[in-house]
Amino acid sequence: MNKTTLLCFTAALALMAGPALGQVKVKIGFVNTFSGPNATIGNDMRDAFELALDHLGRKMGGVDVEAIYEDDQQKPDVGKQKTEKLIQSDKVNFLTGYIWSNVLLASVKSAIDSQTFLISGNAGPSQLAGELCNPYFFSASWQNDQTPMAMGEALNQRGIKKIFIMAPNYAAGKDMAAGVKSTFKGEVVGEEYTKWPDQLDFSAELSKVRAARPDALFVFYPGAAGVQILNQYIQAGLKAQVPFYSAYTIDAITLPLQKDNALGALGTQSWVNDLQNDANKKFVADFRKKYNRMPSFYAAQQYDAVMLIDSAVRSVKGALGDKDGIRAALRKADFKSVRGEFKFNQNHFPIQNFYLQETVREASGELNLKTIATVFKDHKDLHQPKCQMKW
Amino acid sequence: MTILILEQSLNGLQLGLLLFLLAAGLTLVFGIMDLVNLAHGSMYMIGAFLAATFAGWTDSFILGALLALPATLLVGIVTEMICLRTLYPRDHLDQVLATFGLILFFNEAVRLIWGPAGMSLPLPQFLSTSVEILPDVRYPTYRLSIIGVGLAVAVFLYVLVQRTRLGMLIRAGASNREMIGALGIDIKLLYTLVFGLGAALAALAGLMAAPILTAQIGMGENILILSFVVIVIGGIGSIRGAFVAALIVGMIDTVGRAFLPELLRLFLDRAAAATAAPAISSMLIYMLMAAILVLRPQGLFPAPGK
Numbered sequence: 081m082n083k084t085t086l087l088c089f090t091a092a093l094a095l096m097a098g099p100a101l102g103q104v105k106v107k108i109g110f111v112n113t114f115s116g117p118n119a120t121i122g123n124d125m126r127d128a129f130e131l132a133l134d135h136l137g138r139k140m141g142g143v144d145v146e147a148i149y150e151d152d153q154q155k156p157d158v159g160k161q162k163t164e165k166l167i168q169s170d171k172v173n174f175l176t177g178y179i180w181s182n183v184l185l186a187s188v189k190s191a192i193d194s195q196t197f198l199i200s201g202n203a204g205p206s207q208l209a210g211e212l213c214n215p216y217f218f219s220a221s222w223q224n225d226q227t228p229m230a231m232g233e234a235l236n237q238r239g240i241k242k243i244f245i246m247a248p249n250y251a252a253g254k255d256m257a258a259g260v261k262s263t264f265k266g267e268v269v270g271e272e273y274t275k276w277p278d279q280l281d282f283s284a285e286l287s288k289v290r291a292a293r294p295d296a297l298f299v300f301y302p303g304a305a306g307v308q309i310l311n312q313y314i315q316a317g318l319k320a321q322v323p324f325y326s327a328y329t330i331d332a333i334t335l336p337l338q339k340d341n342a343l344g345a346l347g348t349q350s351w352v353n354d355l356q357n358d359a360n361k362k363f364v365a366d367f368r369k370k371y372n373r374m375p376s377f378y379a380a381q382q383y384d385a386v387m388l389i390d391s392a393v394r395s396v397k398g399a400l401g402d403k404d405g406i407r408a409a410l411r412k413a414d415f416k417s418v419r420g421e422f423k424f425n426q427n428h429f430p431i432q433n434f435y436l437q438e439t440v441r442e443a444s445g446e447l448n449l450k451t452i453a454t455v456f457k458d459h460k461d462l463h464q465p466k467c468q469m470k471w
Numbered sequence: 472m473t474i475l476i477l478e479q480s481l482n483g484l485q486l487g488l489l490l491f492l493l494a495a496g497l498t499l500v501f502g503i504m505d506l507v508n509l510a511h512g513s514m515y516m517i518g519a520f521l522a523a524t525f526a527g528w529t530d531s532f533i534l535g536a537l538l539a540l541p542a543t544l545l546v547g548i549v550t551e552m553i554c555l556r557t558l559y560p561r562d563h564l565d566q567v568l569a570t571f572g573l574i575l576f577f578n579e580a581v582r583l584i585w586g587p588a589g590m591s592l593p594l595p596q597f598l599s600t601s602v603e604i605l606p607d608v609r610y611p612t613y614r615l616s617i618i619g620v621g622l623a624v625a626v627f628l629y630v631l632v633q634r635t636r637l638g639m640l641i642r643a644g645a646s647n648r649e650m651i652g653a654l655g656i657d658i659k660l661l662y663t664l665v666f667g668l669g670a671a672l673a674a675l676a677g678l679m680a681a682p683i684l685t686a687q688i689g690m691g692e693n694i695l696i697l698s699f700v701v702i703v704i705g706g707i708g709s710i711r712g713a714f715v716a717a718l719i720v721g722m723i724d725t726v727g728r729a730f731l732p733e734l735l736r737l738f739l740d741r742a743a744a745a746t747a748a749p750a751i752s753s754m755l756i757y758m759l760m761a762a763i764l765v766l767r768p769q770g771l772f773p774a775p776g777k
Contacts, residue, residue: 117687119587249749272732275749278693280684283482283614284728290609291475304589307685315594315611315683317601337591337685 105146109166112177114151117304128379132386140393156186163187167194181205181251192216201382210466213427220385223461225259227327230348230434230455232263241266244294248276256300280308302328307337314341332376342439351380352451359416391415427467479729485614487721488621492676494701494713496669502708503644509570512691513577518543518674519686523590547670592681645708645774706770727752
């Protein structure tokens, strides 16, 4: 082989590879917490993300998918850095993940400024549903206030007149308290906001709950803190005096640590593992088969987020530069959600049902969450009127 | 209201005694061996994880706790012999770097052995209830028993340090290291013992905190900062200082969280008070530390000879 042939051969190879390298992959940046006590949530969402990719054959609209994982360490500044790294050096087409509202609020501007679609897998701060709503931001989960609003309504239905609210002092904690107060018709006899995320001993606050003598205690303590608040509530002997109601505090991740302490406790959620639809049955069965444990609601939402991205990429046939086409397709939400019917409101937050769930012991002896009632049907969040976006 | 104050005082006392267990070991190691040991929090974590494991094997919280103490003592002694011996003559900054490295090592080791999820340490039935301390006032039995154990350890340490030969050597070591070496005391052995004792005290704190907080990776770091605040306030090397300062810090932290929101509500609106109170109450102990550093830099009860 002489030099010229070799050169031609190389050039031909390069030409063949050229277009393939240019647009061969859908790159999805996944920002989540993979270290510290709440790494279990990040891992659960990553497992769901991987399961969704397995179900899609690791392709979207015929194009290979590349997932890039980044750890936000549950810190807003780190989350922002990692988001910018994904945008600038990895040139991702989509961003997803985001457990924490404060991390999301710090990161979202970088995504919007670079016109990268961000689909939140969990966090739903009120600002992004209202005045900060944006054509490049979608939520595959809920707006923070909605789940506690459902709880407020459930408390009304159960005839509860006086509640005490406990939540961490950060963006989501305030949304949760505002949510429950917006629907609860009785009196809020006390509110405590604790330092987040490092305060894990709630003795002083639980003493105040006892002194205030409410009919019910409502708490929002996601992740590891949910184990501690529930255990300390039980140890304080409050169970006999003040029943425990919660949002995002008892789930498939915390249950193995909360054990019997969680029995009978009620919470609200937009997804429960026993929802009767085909997508959900497949998701729960395959998740249990692959990872040998129950998926949490975090996992379910992340699974939906991937399926939502897939529906958009399929609709534009892999033309990832077509941002308007992608947005139009995302708004249609043409995919089989594990929550059954799924549609977006004008502010890119889902309109969906909220359920009351209870911790029960299955016949097999294991603890599980079970739907006992539908509190809201097709519920919309309160902040949408503040959003200027129309479509 | 008096009932609430009583309950909150007990909460403060309980937190203070937990802090004391950690700070006692830290102040001994710092005061006697002149070693800044950031890895003290790791012993707290290891104590919690070992207790949870042993309790799982033996099906008994008490047995688990009793096994975890000597096990962590052993971990402490091995760590001292392998990693820390060479650091004593070195600069404080070198010690900080090396023991910070140990924190990372222990955190990753725990993740490898026990996984990232953490472990719960269930309490036996008789501890997981509450008792009536006054008519119509209930308090968690377990928190009361933490107070009991903390006070017992304080008495034990007092007797050990003030009334025994080992205690005499420890006090001498805190005052003048060269001199006790010159008097023919095996200072290496003394150091190893003191470090092991510190590790066991940290483990005791960790395993008592575990049923309340669950055993988590990195659980030692937050409380380590508080323990350093305690030994700075109390005076480095002084067990008595650590005891008094730990109670002060525990009380201030709890009372701040308990009553500051109501206090702020007197001159702020409800929402602003609810937001500002947790922030200010978490600052209170650092303000106290700053004040002590300005007014009495050697601490409240400095070890004699320092």
